Amino acid sequence: MSSQCKGKGSWPELVGVKGETAVAIIERENPLVTAIIVPEGSSIILDVRCDRVWVWVDKNGIVYLVPKIG
Numbered sequence: 001m002s003s004q005c006k007g008k009g010s011w012p013e014l015v016g017v018k019g020e021t022a023v024a025i026i027e028r029e030n031p032l033v034t035a036i037i038v039p040e041g042s043s044i045i046l047d048v049r050c051d052r053v054w055v056w057v058d059k060n061g062i063v064y065l066v067p068k069i070g
Contacts, residue, residue, distance in 0.1 A: 005050035007032050010068040019057040026053050026067060033069060040064065 007030035014022040019037045026035040035053040038044055044054055048070050056065040 005032075005069045010066060011053075012066045014055075014063050014067055015065070017063050019055050019061050019063055022055050022063045022067060026055070035067065 009030070011022070011026055011029070014025060017025075023035040023037060026033065030053075033051050033053050035055050037055045037057055040056065040058050050069055053067050053069055055063055055067045058064045
């Protein structure tokens, strides 16, 4: 689905970065999306949207999955 969305859609370079920093970078690089921090083990809505990026962080607030539109 992310291939149908406009702008940058994936940020593999942010794995290992603080969640808050990742959110700022994502929203700067693609102003069409809102990045949302999701703590490890949380549940999310499974619908796919071009205006949302889940930023999965571990217990230390570090991104551990590649943030991507979804």
